[in-house]
Amino acid sequence: MPVQTTTHLNFRGDARQALEFYQSVFGGHLVVNTYADFGMPAEIPGSDKVVFGLVAGENGFRIMGYDIPGRTEGGIAAPGSTHRENNTTVTDQSLFVSISTPTLEELQGYWDTLSGDATIVEPLAASAWSAGFGMLTDRFGVTWSASVTAE
Secondary structure, eight states: OOOOOOEEEEESSOHHHHHHHHHHHHOSEEEEEETGGGTOOTTSTTTTSEEEEEEEOTTSOEEEEEEOTTOOSOSBSSOOOEEEETTEEEEOOSOOEEEEESSHHHHHHHHHHHTTTOEEEEEEEOOSSOSOEEEEEOTTSOEEEEEEOOO
8 A cells, every 4th residue: 555755844934935935846736724724813923824734746746834833933943954064964954855856857947946045055966876966955944855866
């Protein structure tokens, strides 16, 4: 029986913006429900924040996100940092989101859009294990590992 996993990201106030951005990168449909949609009175601060968000594409891309109640400083919760040092990736982040595509051309299209206002950890280029591999941390603090599917 198949099992589907979906990365669920916890944001500090900008889940809607992040999910809209990811939809613009990967396509698909966007579902956003706010705390007010689920019964929180509209006059309470944060009622307009995301309690359930999902981007789901026909291409198989899926990501979920929500806003931690009361958090408004933006970005992903407890983001940490990732960088290259001595030809090694050094990180204190708890997760990366990994994407892979069958061709470098397809990956390049996602990379070009995802990298807007991002910090490039490792430029997209051929590697020992892939026709294309790169890492970046996007404007929301999410680090993405991107590669061409190994054959």
